[in-house]
Amino acid sequence: MRPSHGIEIHRRTFLDRGIAGLGLLGLNSLLGAERWRGVVNPPHLKPRAKRVIFLYQAGGPSHLETFDFKPKLAEMHGKPMPESMTKGQQIAQLQGRPLVCFGPQHSFKTYGQSGQQICDLFPHIGGIADELCIVRSMHTEQINHDPAHTLMNTGSIITGRPSMGSWLLYGLGADTEDLPGFVVLTSAGKGGQMQPIAARQWSAGILPSRFQGVKLNSIGDPVLHIQNPPGISKDIQRDSIDAVNRLNRAQHGVLKDPEILTRVAQYEMAFRMQASVPGLVDMSDEPKHVLEAYGAQPGDGSFASNCLLARRLAERGVRFIQLYHRDWDHHGAVKQNVALKAQEVDQPTAALIRDLKQRGMLEDTLVVWGGEFGRTPMSQGGDGRDHHIKGFSFLLAGGGIKGGMSHGATDDLGYAAVEDAVSVNDFHATLLYLLGIDHERLSVKFQGLDVRLTGIAGRVVRDILS
Numbered sequence: 319m320r321p322s323h324g325i326e327i328h329r330r331t332f333l334d335r336g337i338a339g340l341g342l343l344g345l346n347s348l349l350g351a352e353r354w355r356g357v358v359n360p361p362h363l364k365p366r367a368k369r370v371i372f373l374y375q376a377g378g379p380s381h382l383e384t385f386d387f388k389p390k391l392a393e394m395h396g397k398p399m400p401e402s403m404t405k406g407q408q409i410a411q412l413q414g415r416p417l418v419c420f421g422p423q424h425s426f427k428t429y430g431q432s433g434q435q436i437c438d439l440f441p442h443i444g445g446i447a448d449e450l451c452i453v454r455s456m457h458t459e460q461i462n463h464d465p466a467h468t469l470m471n472t473g474s475i476i477t478g479r480p481s482m483g484s485w486l487l488y489g490l491g492a493d494t495e496d497l498p499g500f501v502v503l504t505s506a507g508k509g510g511q512m513q514p515i516a517a518r519q520w521s522a523g524i525l526p527s528r529f530q531g532v533k534l535n536s537i538g539d540p541v542l543h544i545q546n547p548p549g550i551s552k553d554i555q556r557d558s559i560d561a562v563n564r565l566n567r568a569q570h571g572v573l574k575d576p577e578i579l580t581r582v583a584q585y586e587m588a589f590r591m592q593a594s595v596p597g598l599v600d601m602s603d604e605p606k607h608v609l610e611a612y613g614a615q616p617g618d619g620s621f622a623s624n625c626l627l628a629r630r631l632a633e634r635g636v637r638f639i640q641l642y643h644r645d646w647d648h649h650g651a652v653k654q655n656v657a658l659k660a661q662e663v664d665q666p667t668a669a670l671i672r673d674l675k676q677r678g679m680l681e682d683t684l685v686v687w688g689g690e691f692g693r694t695p696m697s698q699g700g701d702g703r704d705h706h707i708k709g710f711s712f713l714l715a716g717g718g719i720k721g722g723m724s725h726g727a728t729d730d731l732g733y734a735a736v737e738d739a740v741s742v743n744d745f746h747a748t749l750l751y752l753l754g755i756d757h758e759r760l761s762v763k764f765q766g767l768d769v770r771l772t773g774i775a776g777r778v779v780r781d782i783l784s
Contacts, residue, residue, distance in 0.1 A: 356491030361754030366718025367684040371628050371639045377646030380693035381711040382732050383656040386454050387426040387435045390730035395421030399696050403733050410461045410705040420697035423653035432722030439660035442668035448722040451782045453712040455726025455735035461705050463513050466690035471519045473771045480523035483638035485771045487529045489760050494635030498532040503624040506644045507662040515642050524764045536619035612669040622666035650702035684717030695732045708734040718752045720784045747776035
């Protein structure tokens with residue numbers, strides 16, 4: 319043990335003295351030194367998509383003011399909710415209170431040749447209705463934000479399970495050597511409550527940490543210390559990284575800890591990112607009409623700018639790109655707050671899908687729009703909606719999805735999915751299928767069990783596939 323102890327002290331001493339000049343070496347979530355080729359190689363199935371862009375609307379968007387029009391609920395506005403629907407049901411903050419119907423707060427219009435019904439707050443999304451599959455029958459199991467986020471992202475409420483982006487990176491590998499294969503961006507706007515998003519939502523969990531998502535900053539430098547300090551040249555940094563990696567490999571030879579090799583991989587990726595990231599975020603090569611289409615002001619940290627950055631990440635081979643846009647938790651003033659959110663997300667969402675299509679990328683890019691749950695058809699505090707798990711809506715486009723269609727339905731009051739219901743596990747199974755993975759065959763052993771993204775459930779929703 320004495321030799322290994324000596325190696326450890328030597329390495330720590332080196333890092334203590336040299337870390338200031340190594341910039342990105344503090345990042346602990348970057349992809350490997352050599353491009354990971356994936357454990358599903360070749361794919362189980364013929365892939366229809368190569369990558370995913372998940373426009374995650376955190377906080378629980380109201381399906382009743384977005385994509386699920388309920389005229390019957392409008393007729394019932396102010397009347398008691400039928401007890402036959404709600405008796406014995408899990409309700410968040412309305413438990414034990416009188417349940418009163420709260421009608422849709424905005425009108426809907428019919429869009430596209432497909433005749434999709436979409437709230438008129440979303441005219442840009444309405445303009446691409448024929449590209450969209452609107453799943454109106456999503457349901458989930460968790461009624462509070464954090465466990466609902468965890469279930470949506472990992473397929474389980476058990477802390478420590480890998481996120482869906484980590485599963486994809488582990489299964490299929492990276493398509494880029496200069497950027498992480500799984501990138502996360504966050505933004506926030508006006509209205510609602512600013513619910514926190516924990517980093518464990520993009521964790522690799524029980525998988526090696528090289529597969530976890532890398533969060534890029536939306537304002538300022540996308541990664542801290544992206545530039546070398548004065549006096550540190552690229553050659554000096556290369557020599558330093560090579561020295562550190564030799565020490566790490568020597569330590570791995572003694573301890574056989576795979577996380578040591580992950581550390582080697584992280585240092586290599588960090589070095590390459592110092593060259594690739596500045597070009598990624600430099601929007602000077604984007605034509606004015608593209609910026610205007612997104613409504614983007616590069617560097618402002620907005621959802622619009624992140625959507626444009628998502629397209630640039632996709633062009634560069636990033637496998638899974640997840641945009642968290644917070645502020646959808648509308649317990650009060652849902653009419654005003656949904657209008658504010660629509661202003662922030664409608665134009666850039668549509669622009670991203672159009673842009674991908676114009677570049678020939680939509681056919682192999684799966685775009686997802688949705689949150690962790692929906693909102694109640696009952697009122698909360700007179701003008702808001704509570705958390706709701708029995709029925710809500712998702713948008714899907716590209717990547718093997720049939721456009722211009724609606725799938726499933728909630729009941730006349732928008733309370734529960736009653737036709738072609740889609741669970742979170744079903745969504746994950748379908749996502750994996752579109753990327754060429756059989757969800758029942760992608761697993762890892764942990765504590766004697768085969769752990770999967772879909773757990774012991776999940777079915778592919780074949781009706782929505784092109």
